[in-house]
Amino acid sequence: MNHLPEPVRPTVVQLPDGTHVYAENLPAPYAGPQVVHQHIHQAAPDKTVQRMALGSGVGAGAVAAGVYFGPLLIGALTAIAANIAFLAFLALVLGWVVHTVVKSIGGDAGAAAVKNVRKARRRR
Numbered sequence: 001m002n003h004l005p006e007p008v009r010p011t012v013v014q015l016p017d018g019t020h021v022y023a024e025n026l027p028a029p030y031a032g033p034q035v036v037h038q039h040i041h042q043a044a045p046d047k048t049v050q051r052m053a054l055g056s057g058v059g060a061g062a063v064a065a066g067v068y069f070g071p072l073l074i075g076a077l078t079a080i081a082a083n084i085a086f087l088a089f090l091a092l093v094l095g096w097v098v099h100t101v102v103k104s105i106g107g108d109a110g111a112a113a114v115k116n117v118r119k120a121r122r123r124r
Contacts, residue, residue: 012020099117102110 014020099114103114104110106113
């Protein structure tokens with residue numbers, strides 16, 4: 001009883017220059033672009049962009065640039081958003097400080113100013 005698989009018999013191909021090569025390791029011939037039968041939204045987001053770009057006829061260089069610069073752009077936009085959020089928080093804190101100082105030091109005029117600001121905010 002032989003439980004081993006049958007050995008593969010390689011085919012020998014004669015090349016135009018007269019040399020011989022085993023055909024079992026040759027790459028498959030190019031049969032055109034590969035069609036992926038899968039909905040585009042089932043892929044990861046970066047793969048979705050690649051598939052849309054390649055499907056619309058954009059070259060591989062543009063896809064590679066998108067894959068490289070896409071996360072770079074997201075990182076830059078995130079850093080900008082973080083800076084803006086920090087500046088907004090800083091403006092909020094400074095506004096609170098000014099409000100507190102005017103209310104405590106200003107006496108009657110400061111209290112009247114705070115009261116007027118409250119009224120103006122309620123009207124909005």
